[in-house]
Amino acid sequence: MSTWHKVCRLEEIPLRGSRVVPHDEVSIAVFRTADDEVFALRDACPHKAGPLSQGIVHGHRVTCPLHGWNIELSSGEACAPDEGSTMTYPARVENGVVLLAL
Amino acid sequence: MQKQKLVVVGNGMAGIRTVEELLKLAPDLYDVTVFGAEPHPNYNRILLSPVLAGEMTLADIVLNDLDWYKGNGITLHTSKKVVKIDRIGRKVIAEDSTGATMETGYDRLLLATGSVPFMLPVPGNDLPGVIAYRDIADTEAMIATALTHKHAVVIGGGLLGLEAANGLKLRGMDVTVVHLGEWIMERQLDKPSADMLQASLESKGLKFLLGKQTEMLAANAAGRVCSIRFKDGAEIPADLVVMAAGIRPNSALAEASGLHCQRGVVVSDTLQTFDPRIYAVGECAAHRGIAYGLVAPLFEQAKVCANHLAQMGISRYQGSVTSTKLKVTGVDVFSAGNFTGGDGTEDIVLYDKSGGIYKRLVIENDRLVGAVLYGDTGDGGWYFQLLKEGRDVGSIRDHLMFGDAFTNNHVGDVGHAGNSKAAAMNDEAEVCGCNGVCKGTIVKAIREKGLFTLDDVRKHTKASSSCGSCTGLVEQILASTIGGAYQAADRTTKPMCGCTALTHGEVRAEIRGQKLLSLDDVFATLAWHTPDGCATCRPALNYYLISTWPHEAKDDPQSRFINERAHANIQKDGTYSVVPRMWGGLTTPDELRRIANVAEKYHIPTVKVTGGQRIDLLGVKKEDLPAVWKDLDMPSGHAYGKSIRTVKTCVGTEHCRFGTQQSMSMGVALEKMLFGMWSPHKVKLAVSGCPRNCSEAGIKDVGVIGVDSGWELYVAGNGGIKTEVAEFLCKVTTREEVLEYSAAFLQLYREEGWYLERTVHYVQRVGLDYVKQRVVADADNRKALHQRLLYALQGVIDPWRERLPGDGLPQLAAEFTPLPVPVETI
Numbered sequence: 055m056s057t058w059h060k061v062c063r064l065e066e067i068p069l070r071g072s073r074v075v076p077h078d079e080v081s082i083a084v085f086r087t088a089d090d091e092v093f094a095l096r097d098a099c100p101h102k103a104g105p106l107s108q109g110i111v112h113g114h115r116v117t118c119p120l121h122g123w124n125i126e127l128s129s130g131e132a133c134a135p136d137e138g139s140t141m142t143y144p145a146r147v148e149n150g151v152v153l154l155a156l
Numbered sequence: 157m158q159k160q161k162l163v164v165v166g167n168g169m170a171g172i173r174t175v176e177e178l179l180k181l182a183p184d185l186y187d188v189t190v191f192g193a194e195p196h197p198n199y200n201r202i203l204l205s206p207v208l209a210g211e212m213t214l215a216d217i218v219l220n221d222l223d224w225y226k227g228n229g230i231t232l233h234t235s236k237k238v239v240k241i242d243r244i245g246r247k248v249i250a251e252d253s254t255g256a257t258m259e260t261g262y263d264r265l266l267l268a269t270g271s272v273p274f275m276l277p278v279p280g281n282d283l284p285g286v287i288a289y290r291d292i293a294d295t296e297a298m299i300a301t302a303l304t305h306k307h308a309v310v311i312g313g314g315l316l317g318l319e320a321a322n323g324l325k326l327r328g329m330d331v332t333v334v335h336l337g338e339w340i341m342e343r344q345l346d347k348p349s350a351d352m353l354q355a356s357l358e359s360k361g362l363k364f365l366l367g368k369q370t371e372m373l374a375a376n377a378a379g380r381v382c383s384i385r386f387k388d389g390a391e392i393p394a395d396l397v398v399m400a401a402g403i404r405p406n407s408a409l410a411e412a413s414g415l416h417c418q419r420g421v422v423v424s425d426t427l428q429t430f431d432p433r434i435y436a437v438g439e440c441a442a443h444r445g446i447a448y449g450l451v452a453p454l455f456e457q458a459k460v461c462a463n464h465l466a467q468m469g470i471s472r473y474q475g476s477v478t479s480t481k482l483k484v485t486g487v488d489v490f491s492a493g494n495f496t497g498g499d500g501t502e503d504i505v506l507y508d509k510s511g512g513i514y515k516r517l518v519i520e521n522d523r524l525v526g527a528v529l530y531g532d533t534g535d536g537g538w539y540f541q542l543l544k545e546g547r548d549v550g551s552i553r554d555h556l557m558f559g560d561a562f563t564n565n566h567v568g569d570v571g572h573a574g575n576s577k578a579a580a581m582n583d584e585a586e587v588c589g590c591n592g593v594c595k596g597t598i599v600k601a602i603r604e605k606g607l608f609t610l611d612d613v614r615k616h617t618k619a620s621s622s623c624g625s626c627t628g629l630v631e632q633i634l635a636s637t638i639g640g641a642y643q644a645a646d647r648t649t650k651p652m653c654g655c656t657a658l659t660h661g662e663v664r665a666e667i668r669g670q671k672l673l674s675l676d677d678v679f680a681t682l683a684w685h686t687p688d689g690c691a692t693c694r695p696a697l698n699y700y701l702i703s704t705w706p707h708e709a710k711d712d713p714q715s716r717f718i719n720e721r722a723h724a725n726i727q728k729d730g731t732y733s734v735v736p737r738m739w740g741g742l743t744t745p746d747e748l749r750r751i752a753n754v755a756e757k758y759h760i761p762t763v764k765v766t767g768g769q770r771i772d773l774l775g776v777k778k779e780d781l782p783a784v785w786k787d788l789d790m791p792s793g794h795a796y797g798k799s800i801r802t803v804k805t806c807v808g809t810e811h812c813r814f815g816t817q818q819s820m821s822m823g824v825a826l827e828k829m830l831f832g833m834w835s836p837h838k839v840k841l842a843v844s845g846c847p848r849n850c851s852e853a854g855i856k857d858v859g860v861i862g863v864d865s866g867w868e869l870y871v872a873g874n875g876g877i878k879t880e881v882a883e884f885l886c887k888v889t890t891r892e893e894v895l896e897y898s899a900a901f902l903q904l905y906r907e908e909g910w911y912l913e914r915t916v917h918y919v920q921r922v923g924l925d926y927v928k929q930r931v932v933a934d935a936d937n938r939k940a941l942h943q944r945l946l947y948a949l950q951g952v953i954d955p956w957r958e959r960l961p962g963d964g965l966p967q968l969a970a971e972f973t974p975l976p977v978p979v980e981t982i
Contacts (some may be wrong), residue, residue: 059978066975068966070688070714074974081974088688105730108718110691117691119718122621124691135616148189154978 056144061152064090068124072107072116075154083107084152085127088115093127094145094154098124098139159187162465163248163262165238165409167192168202170438170454171268172220177462179228182686185466188230189260191250193237194291197222198574200606202451202638204295208323212603214292219606235259241265241413243431264465267410267421267429267436271403271449276311280373285381286397287322298398302327305395309333309384313340313368317400321362324396332363332392334370334384336401344480344491348507349514349530356487356512365392373397405440405447412894419445425472427461437461444475451608453478463657470683471657479540487512488636490536493526493543494518501525504557517557522550535559535621537631551925578632587629595633598910602637610634625878653692655685655966660696660910667700673709674701689715696911699798699834703906706948711964713971719796721966724781725957732781733774734760736790737831740805740823740843754787768795768802768840782968785956791831792956798911800838803827804852808845808862817862819845822891826860829895830902832952833945836909836918839902840875854882855917857905858898863887866895871901871927872919880916881922886932900931900941 066094067073067086069092074097075082083106093112104120114127124133130142144155158652162178164752167190175188192198206212225232233250236258240249247261273288275281285301287294301308302324310321313335319333327396333340339350354364369387373394376382385391405420416422416430420442425445427435437457439449448454453476463471479492497503497518505517511531517539518526523546524588527539538560542549549556581587583596601607601616613630620630651657658666663682672678678697679688694715698974700708702772713721724732736751751771755763762774770793776784785792792802803826806812808819823843833839842853843860852875853859858880866889873882885901888894904927908920919927931938 060980060981062975062976066970068714068970071968071970076974076977084975102728104728105726108610108726108730110694110715110717112688112690112694113686120728122691153981156978 056155057152059156061109061145062155064092064150064152066149067092067152070111074105074107077156081107082154084145084154085111085116086128087111089146092145092147092152094143095125095127095130096141096143098140100130100132100140104139123130123143160185160263161261162186162188162264162266162804163260164188164190164266164268165248166190166268166270166438166440167194167196167198167232167234168268168270168438169198170270170450170458171266172198173455173458174266174268174437174461174465175230176220178460178465181462181468182466183228186264186703188228189233190225190230191233191236191238191248191260193235194293196292197232197234198961199292200638201291203603204289204292205319207324208295208298208320209326210323214295216603217606222477238409239408241434243413243434246433258968263433265434266461266465267434267440268438269406269409269440271439271447272401273399274404275369275399277402278370278372280375281399281826282381283373283375283381285395286373286399288399289316290403294398298324298396299327301396302329306330307332307393308396308398309392309394310398311335311384312398312400312402312470313337313364313366314343314400314402315341317398318357320398320400322357322360324398325361329396330363331361332365332394334365334368334386336367336369338367339722340364340366341489344489344528345498345530346516346528348505349489349516349528352509352512352514352530353487353489365390383492392817403449405442407440407442410436410440418445420441423885424461424468424629425474426464427457427473435461435465443473444766448476448478450478450480452476468685477544479536479543487672488529488533488632490529490533490539491527492536492540493524495526495528497526498663504553506557515557519549519553519556522548523554524549533635534628534632537628547923548925551923565834573674578629578636581629586821587620587833588617588622588626591618593617593619598630598633599637602634607634608638624911625877652696653690655689655693656682658682659704663697664700664908664910667697667704671705672701673705673708675712675715693705695720695798699911703834703948707950711962722781722971723785723792723796724776724777724778725796727774728892731777731797732776734776734781734784734788735766735768735770735772735774735793735795736788737793737827738770739827740803740820742805742820742824743770750788750790751763754784757787758783758784766795768793769804770795779972779974782972788956790956791954797834798837799835799839800827800830800833801838802840803830804840804856806848806850808843812845814848815845815862816864817845817867819843819851819860819862822860822862822867822894823851824896825891825895829899829946830949832949832954833902833906835902835906836911837914839905839915841960855879856882858882858901860894860898865889867891869894869897869901872915872924874914874916878916884920885924896938896942897931899945900938901927903941903945903948904930907941 070086070088072083081097085093093125097105099106099118101123104118106116108119109116115124116133123136131139146153200217200219203217236250236252238248239251247259249257249259249452251257273290287297287329296434308318308324308329308331310333313333321333339347343369371385371387373381374383381397383391384394407417407421410421411417421436423436423441427437430435438454457473460471460473479577501518501520504517513531515529524542581595585595598617598619620627652660695717698712698715702711719725720863735784758780760773760775766772805820805823809815810820839857841858842851842856844851845862853861855873855875861868868887869885870882871885874880905915905918955965
């Protein structure tokens with residue numbers, strides 16, 4: 055049963071960027087897109103577990119810094135023709151605070 | 157909102173590619189209906205020859221299966237031919253084989269009716285056994301006939317005719333090729349190369365009758381064709397006659413509906429016909445007087461047409477310069493431009509008859525205007541580039557025939573075991589050493605996924621997508637697998653990325669001309685297709701902005717690749733490497749102690765000496781970086797950036813018994829001048845104290861070699877991928893001149909280079925003569941370039957030590973500190 059957790063204030067995440075949240079063995083990357091939407095994904099690329107949090111964010115996608123795979127932030131799916139996905143977590147903003155369901 | 161109706165007449169490669177491009181841009185704008193006269197979904201017509209030859213099956217060559225149409229909500233009517241366009245009522249009327257008709261209304265109409273084969277207007281041309289070679293039905297007819305009949309005659313000795321003849325021979329028929337012209341494939345080959353090709357095909361059993369004009373085709377008692385008679389009275393048996401004598405644009409429907417046609421449906425640069433609701437693409441369209449028959453121009457047309465159907469209105473098709481790279485029954489052939497020569501041109505010819513190689517280059521006014529290569533086409537792409545760019549080849553004329561590798565001092569591409577001919581490699585041979593992709597995988601992907609371009613292969617197999625030194629091999633594999641369809645991408649017109657149609661050069665010019673100062677300015681002013689770019693264009697644009705308008709443009713850390721944002725190199729496990737700066741490769745005991753202490757304190761697993769004459773600490777956790785920098789108390793080595801990296805030195809006259817100049821202090825002075833410089837790609841320098849060149853300055857972006865009377869300057873070398881020797885720029889006398897000339901050359905590169913071009917690529921593109929003119933001959937320009945570089949570097953910050961508000965550096969907390977463990981909300 056997952057519950058909502060407070061992560062940070064929205065402005066603590068750089069626009070078109072991300073911050074890393076410790077969680078179990080693999081951290082969670084929380085992204086903030088140019089239109090102020092937030093997404094949370096396991097910080098591991100489906101290709102070779104590269105840290106997606108370090109990638110360039112564009113639109114609602116991030117490009118993994120290790121080998122350039124593009125990942126859809128909303129679904130965690132790699133963009134065609136690459137195949138694979140990483141786990142996503144529900145995330146939202148309420149009163150300027152970023153919340154994550156864990 | 158109600159969808160508009162798009163009707164596509166024709167279910168071939170050009171029309172369906174347009175629909176694919178349209179779906180990428182505006183998937184919900186139209187209800188799409190496609191009418192195809194054939195009973196099949198869209199298939200790769202170019203691969204009919206391998207099907208005829210028994211190398212592939214019909215199922216292999218389908219590009220879009222029925223599920224694709226269904227999944228994209230496209231209504232497909234196969235075996236239905238559109239027989240009338242009612243432009244006033246805005247509808248088409250289509251007929252099936254029974255004669256039953258149906259009507260469909262349209263808001264926009266796309267004509268993609270392709271070509272009709274030219275059937276010789278001779279008596280008997282409609283007898284059973286006389287066919288064209290255009291579609292699956294023709295191919296199946298040929299395969300069936302080969303089982304029951306013996307004599308095949310192919311009329312037409314062009315590429316299509318030769319492929320048909322080859323396929324029929326392989327199927328066991330006795331084949332004669334009849335050709336009107338003096339030699340075969342006269343549109344791609346000159347006589348000597350055509351003669352060589354013919355000899356090679358004759359050795360496989362094909363027979364040729366050249367300069368022959370057909371008079372009539374005779375029938376036997378059963379009414380089937382049985383012989384072919386020529387105007388000179390000769391006659392040979394023929395159970396199957398294949399007309400491969402040319403194609404004509406299929407514009408009858410368009411003409412009947414009142415559209416302006418002239419050897420094809422006339423279209424504008426937006427692929428629109430004279431009726432603004434009607435577009436035409438592909439072989440049926442005549443653009444600026446040309447109806448293209450190669451697939452690459454048609455795909456370009458499809459992209460532009462889709463842009464306009466999607467109501468974006470910003471693309472323009474201005475025609476294509478084409479080259480032909482083919483594999484005709486095992487022989488490689490390449491041709492481009494005016495390869496027959498004529499008044500005012502000169503020829504350079506290499507003719508090795510027994511070796512099976514013929515190359516002819518046609519030059520006019522010091523420019524390459526045509527080329528034909530037979531047997532060895534490895535340099536085809538390079539000649540084509542020279543031809544398209546219209547580059548002055550006067551200075552390399554003597555080497556031109558020996559190819560790219562010889563002329564440009566390529567010592568080697570690595571990563572593919574020295575192979576330079578893909579045809580000689582077997583399927584298990586590794587083509588791409590970076591990604592471990594073998595030849596068989598590439599061929600399979602090209603066939604199964606219907607790939608046409610280098611970019612397609614890169615995306616689907618990863619081959620050639622990392623360092624790029626196997627690109628030549630991959631292009632050869634493409635050419636031999638898809639034959640006439642392959643068109644090498646033209647670097648000079650290639651868009652920056654998928655977000656725009658503009659090239660690097662055009663974007664740079666706009667940023668300068670319109671004084672654009674931020675990424676948002678660029679996206680808005682240049683009508684970017686995406687809201688905030690992509691991982692390819694954002695770093696490039698960021699560099700163009702800050703290098704064109706230093707101290708004015710906004711530097712966006714979120715648009716820099718992670719290495720530059722974190723000022724350290726990311727490793728495969730998400731840790732980083734730290735390389736402190738050692739000016740000129742010199743250090744002190746105190747620095748070494750600090751490095752050793754830091755390595756122990758932070759439990760850094762690996763300490764390595766780098767090729768750049770400094771030390772690398774590998775395996776540092778990201779959150780430890782700011783503390784590591786503080787404890788090291790050494791400047792950033794910028795080992796992570798598209799920037800100045802190092803200035804290597806050898807000992808020089810300070811100690812060395814051979815030294816003629818003080819190379820160590822010269823190197824340090826250069827490095828201090830260039831500290832913090834961003835550039836289109838990494839820049840590495842070296843200074844040697846004498847011609848023994850112990851610092852390997854000969855493979856550097858700028859190499860400085862001390863001689864007794866001064867310093868020699870070399871530029872555009874490259875030590876890594878594709879080792880390149882630097883070229884001599886000039887000789888100077890004083891240390892101040894070394895600094896001034898080096899700065900001027902690097903500033904020229906900074907202002908004009910395209911992102912990810914090393915200096916070697918930049919100089920190959922603009923020519924060393926141009927560089928010499930701007931940096932050596934024009935002293936005023938040189939001094940101005942030098943000053944502009946110094947201005948750009950004024951106030952440069954060491955990111956390891958300082959941060960100022962608004963300087964574009966990410967805040968330490970946001971970049972380097974993870975968030976705390978989340979707290980459950982109540």
